[in-house]
Amino acid sequence: MSNNAKSKDELYEELKLTLQLPIKGINFEPDTFKELIDEYPELQLLHLCMDPSKDSTVGYHVPAYYFTESGFQVYGGLNKRGEYHIEKEGGVYYIADKDSKLLRLHFMEPPKFYSKTTSDGTAMKTIAADQGNRAHNHKIITIAYSNECSLKDKGLDCLFCNINATKNRYGEQDGVKWKTPLQIGETVKAAYEEGYNHVTVTGGFIPERREVDYYLDVAESIREHLGRDDFNGTACIGAPRDLSIIEKYKEAGFSTIACNMEVWNKDYFNAICPGKAIECGGYEHWREALAYAVEVFGKGNVRSNFVAGLEPKDYLLDGIETLSAQGVVATASPWGPNLGSKLEGHQSPTFEWHWEVQNRITSILRKNGVTYEQLTNATAGNYLIHEIYRIEDGLINPYIEFSN
Numbered sequence: 001m002s003n004n005a006k007s008k009d010e011l012y013e014e015l016k017l018t019l020q021l022p023i024k025g026i027n028f029e030p031d032t033f034k035e036l037i038d039e040y041p042e043l044q045l046l047h048l049c050m051d052p053s054k055d056s057t058v059g060y061h062v063p064a065y066y067f068t069e070s071g072f073q074v075y076g077g078l079n080k081r082g083e084y085h086i087e088k089e090g091g092v093y094y095i096a097d098k099d100s101k102l103l104r105l106h107f108m109e110p111p112k113f114y115s116k117t118t119s120d121g122t123a124m125k126t127i128a129a130d131q132g133n134r135a136h137n138h139k140i141i142t143i144a145y146s147n148e149c150s151l152k153d154k155g156l157d158c159l160f161c162n163i164n165a166t167k168n169r170y171g172e173q174d175g176v177k178w179k180t181p182l183q184i185g186e187t188v189k190a191a192y193e194e195g196y197n198h199v200t201v202t203g204g205f206i207p208e209r210r211e212v213d214y215y216l217d218v219a220e221s222i223r224e225h226l227g228r229d230d231f232n233g234t235a236c237i238g239a240p241r242d243l244s245i246i247e248k249y250k251e252a253g254f255s256t257i258a259c260n261m262e263v264w265n266k267d268y269f270n271a272i273c274p275g276k277a278i279e280c281g282g283y284e285h286w287r288e289a290l291a292y293a294v295e296v297f298g299k300g301n302v303r304s305n306f307v308a309g310l311e312p313k314d315y316l317l318d319g320i321e322t323l324s325a326q327g328v329v330a331t332a333s334p335w336g337p338n339l340g341s342k343l344e345g346h347q348s349p350t351f352e353w354h355w356e357v358q359n360r361i362t363s364i365l366r367k368n369g370v371t372y373e374q375l376t377n378a379t380a381g382n383y384l385i386h387e388i389y390r391i392e393d394g395l396i397n398p399y400i401e402f403s404n
Contacts, residue, residue, distance in 0.1 A: 012391065015072055015391070016351075017103055018074050018387075019351060020351050021074060022334065022336055023350070023351050023354060025081060026086065027078065027084070034061045036093070036107065037063065040109060042115055044063070045057075046064070046129070046170075046174045047167075047170035049144035049147055049204075050161065050166055051162060051340075053338070053339055054078065055078045055079060056339065058173065062077070063107060064110075065107075066105045067108070068105070071396065074095075076336075093107075114130075120182075120183065123175065128184075129143075130196075140380070140381075141187075141198070142200045144179075145178065145179045145218070146206065147166065149204030149205045151205045151275035152164045158272060158276065160335060160343050161338075162341040163204050165340020165341065169339075182221055184221055185225035189222075197232055199233045200234040202236035205275060205276075205279070215237070216249075219235075230255065233254045234303070235249045235256075236257075236259075237257065240280075240289065243289055247296055255301065259289050259304055261306060264311065264320075265311050269283050272311075290328055291326060294327040300369075300374035302327065302328045302378070303328065304328050305380075306331070306332040308332040309335035316357065320361050329370055331361070331383055333383065358384045358385060362389065365385070372395070
């Protein structure tokens with residue numbers, strides 16, 4: 001369907017609701033999306049890394065992504081105590097509260113590579129996920145090479161992370177396993193052939209030497225399958241103890257790099273991310289790694305993401321200001337206390353808190369010269385910040401065609 005052009009105020013009201021949904025929760029029944037998934041089976045969510053749900057969705061029909069009429073991506077997994085729920089009427093899906101329908105949901109057909117397999121018979125949809133927003137030509141894929149984190153063996157998991165719990169709950173059901181460089185190269189080629197133009201490689205924590213060797217092998221495989229050296233890829237890594245290793249990622253063909261600090265304040269960093277602190281040289285070393293990465297990759301080509309809500313907003317915003325002034329694309333994802341994480345059952349800050357933070361982050365990035373192109377090219381998904389950029393720059397397409 002097509003939607004009429006909306007005013008900036010109307011767009012912001014629509015966007016606000018997409019932020020409220022994961023914070024206040026969405027409830028739906030196992031078969032709510034059955035008809036949709038039956039028609040488009042490749043839309044079924046696969047848990048390639050972390051799971052956003054507050055409750056188990058084993059046995060549920062869950063679409064991997066859905067959108068508002070203006071193309072804003074809706075996030076948030078199942079929360080049986082949620083203030084919102086999904087209603088279906090006449091084949092159309094709506095977000096509703098206890099009083100009324102609030103927002104119609106739209107779905108796009110899954111990418112073609114989701115129905116393909118690699119040369120060893122592995123389903124490509126278990127290798128890479130469409131993590132962008134094709135409605136606005138944000139055509140990226142994310143590859144989580146591993147759906148587990150080795151920090152669990154030392155009891156040093158990040159407190160907010162549920163990657164290992166997600167693997168235990170969904171790994172066998174979804175058929176998600178460790179990815180080989182060959183599988184990744186073949187999948188990236190298939191995705192790029194249908195118009196995707198950016199790949200982020202990420203995953204759970206692995207020892208540094210194994211990490212760099214693996215990433216170099218992955219980059220080589222991608223280059224070979226695409227037949228070119230420039231593949232517009234982001235390597236998401238831990239801060240290497242030997243900073244010169246960062247140069248190897250550049251030489252391998254990655255055009256951007258990410259070292260996600262998660263929290264900015266040193267004491268919070270040590271408490272919430274003990275493995276990142278102990279295994280990667282400590283807090284100050286992470287900051288040195290980001291500064292060094294900017295020297296190697298250039299301003300706007302280094303990303304560090306934070307988890308908004310784990311520390312006071314002034315600490316977080318200080319980190320965004322400090323890093324973005326240095327040329328880092330510093331972003332923050334609203335925290336949800338996910339199922340299986342050590343902070344399961346805790347409470348994220350209010351919608352008002354998160355809305356203020358996301359807008360202030362956007363203002364800081366724009367002030368420090370971070371362009372929309374740099375933001376999209378350095379990030380591994382479609383964040384609320386992207387949407388604010390689009391609204392402010394008049395990039396919302398009022399006539400997007402959706403399938404559902």
